[in-house]
C-alpha cells in the first residue's frame with residue numbers, strides 16, 4: 144500500500160504523548176501490521192467513522208516544527224492538479240529519515256543543525272559590475288512586489304547567473320532589513336553537471352547558509368539540508384526539480400534556471416513539472432519568480448508574448464570581447480563524412496589543435512553503433528523484449544538495450560544465416576571517439592556520456608580535466624551541452640542532428656533547437672584571443688535548407704518560436720490546447736487497448752476531445768505492451784473537472800491492466 148490516502152486516527156493524551164497534534168506535524172501511527180509515519184492534515188473533534196472505531200496515534204513528532212499550512216496547501220494543489228492523492232505529493236518530498244519509525248536520525252539532524260554556523264571557507268567573491276541590460280533586470284526583479292512572473296531571456300553567456308545572484312542578494316538584504324530571514328530557492332536542471340554554480344554562489348554569499356537538494360545526496364545530508372530549509376536557517380536552497388517541494392517558511396523568490404530543460408519534468412510516479420509548480424507556488428506566496436533561458440519553453444514564450452509574464456532581455460555576452468560564435472551548416476551530401484566527420488569539420492579541429500584551443504563534438508547517441516546488421520539476410524539486432532535495437536558497445540564488448548538494460552554477447556556470425564560479416568550501422572559517441580583517435584593520434588580525446596561516467600563523481604572529474612585544459616577534443620551527448628563555461632573552447636561540431644526533424648513527437652524540434660542553441664553556446668565564452676581562432680559552430684546536416692537550421696544560423700529564437708507557435712495553433716497542439724494522457728500496460732497489447740477502449744467511452748462531456756486509443760510508438764518495453772489514450776480540451780478547468788470525474792469512474796473498475804494518467808504530458 145503506498146502512503147497516499149488520508150485516514151482518521153484518534154489521539155489520546157498520555158504521559159509520553161502530552162503535546163497535542165497540530166496540522167503539519169508528523170506522527171507515528173499503526174497501519175495494517177506496520178507502524179508508519181504520516182502527516183497530520185486535519186485535526187477535528189469528531190470523525191464520521193466513529194471515534195471508538197479508530198486506531199490510536201502512537202506518537203507525535205513534536206521536535207520537528209509543523210509543516211506550514213501554506214506548504215500543505217501547495218501540496219494539495221499539486222495533488223489535485225495531477226489527479227493524485229495528497230500523500231503521494233507530500234510524503235515522498237520528505238527525507239526518508241523523517242519518515243523512519245524511530246526518531247534517532249531526526250534528532251541527530253536537528254542537533255547538527257543547531258550547532259551549525261555558516262561555513263566561510265573560500266575567499267568571498269565580489270559582485271561583478273553589471274552591464275546595462277543586467278542592471279535593468281536586477282532592478283526590475285528586486286523591485287517586484289507580489290506575484291511577478293519574469294522571463295529572463297538571455298543568450299548563452301549573457302550572465303544570467305550574475306543577475307540571479309544580485310537579485311537574490313537584494314531580496315535577502317531587504318528581508319533582513321525588515322527583521323526577517325528571507326529565503327531564495329534556485330532550481331537548476333542538474334547540479335552534478337554544473338558544480339561551478341554551487342561554488343560561485345557560496346563564494347558570493349559568505350554569510351548565508353547555502354544548501355543543496357538533489358537525488359545524489361546521501362540520506363544524512365539530505366535530512367540535514369532539508370531541515371536547514373525547513374527551519375528557515377538556509378537562506379539559499381539550490382536544487383533540482385524535487386526541491387520545488389521543499390519546505391521553506393520564509394521563501395521570498397524562486398529562480399528556475401534553464402526553465403525549458405526537460406529534466407524539470409518528472410517522468411515516473413507523480414509526473415509533475417517543477418517549473419509549472421514553481422510558478423504556482425510563487426503565485427500562492429505572492430512572490431516574484433524568475434524563469435531564465437536562452438530558448439524558453441514555448442508555453443513560457445507564449446505567456447511572455449501575451450504579457451502574462453514580464454520579459455527582460457540580455458542580448459549580448461557578458462564577458463567583454465566574448466562574442467557569440469558564428470554558426471555554419473555543412474551539407475553532408477556535398478562534403479561526405481568519413482568516420483562520421485566531414486572534411487570541413489576535420490580541418491576546423493586541426494586548426495584548434497595547432498593553436499592549443501579546445502573542440503567539442505556533440506552527438507546525442509551513446510554506444511558504438513545504434514544497431515548491427517547482416518547484409519546477406521537483412522538480420523538486425525532487435526531487442527527480444529522491446530520495440531528497439533540492441534546497441535553495440537564496443538569497449539564493453541556487449542550489445543545493450545537502452546530501454547530494458549538487457550545485455551548480450553556480440554554474435555560472431557549472423558544468428559539467422561551464419562554470415563560472418565555482421566556490420567555496425569550508424570555511429571555513436573564511442574565510434575566517433577575511435578575515429579578521432581585515428582585521425583589525430585597526438586590529440587587528447589575525451590568522451591563524456593552516461594557510459595563513461597557511471598561511477599559517482601566521475602562526470603565531475605571528467606569535466607574538471609576539460610576545465611584544466613588537459614583535453615583537446617571532447618566528444619559527448621547532451622551531458623556536455625549543459626551550463627559549462629569552458630574557457631578555451633572555440634569550436635563546436637554538431638554531428639547528425641537530423642533525426643529529430645522528422646520525429647513523430649511534435650516537441651522534438653523545439654527540443655532540438657534548444658539543445659543546439661545550448662551546445663553552440665559552449666563556444667567562445669571567454670574574451671577572444673588576438674591570435675586565436677574565431678569561435679565557430681559547425682552543424683553537419685543533410686537538410687541545410689530546413690528552417691530550424693536557418694533560425695539557428697541567424698541566432699533567432701524569436702523567429703523560430705513564432706513560427707512554431709503558429710504551427711501549433713493551426714494543428715491544435717499545446718499550448719493552445721491542454722492535454723492529459725492515459726497509459727495502459729499489459730502482457731498482451733489487446734488487453735491494454737481494450738481497457739483504453741472502455742475508458743474512451745466511459746464519460747462523455749462537451750468540450751472534451753477524446754482521441755482513439757493507440758499503441759505507443761515504442762509499443763513494447765521489457766515484454767510489456769503499452770498503449771495510450773489522449774484527452775484534450777481548450778479549457779484547462781474543463782479538462783480538470785472532466786479528469787476528476789473520469790478517474791473516479793475508472794478507479795472503480797476492476798482490471799489487471801496497469802494504468803496511469805499524466806496531466807500535461809511531454810512525450811507522446
Ligand code: ADP
Pocket residue numbers: 271272273274277297298299300301302303304305461462463628
Ligand atoms: P549564462 O548563464 O547566461 O549562460 P553565465 O551566467 O554563465 O551566462 O555568464 C557567463 C560568463 O560571464 C561568466 O563567466 C560570468 O562570470 C561572466 N559575467 C557575467 N556578468 C558579467 C559582467 N557584468 N561583467 C563581466 N563578466 C560577467
Ligand code: ZN
Pocket residue numbers: 517518519520521522557558559560561562
Ligand atoms: Zn544473416
Ligand code: ZN
Pocket residue numbers: 526527528529531544545546547548549764765
Ligand atoms: Zn530491451
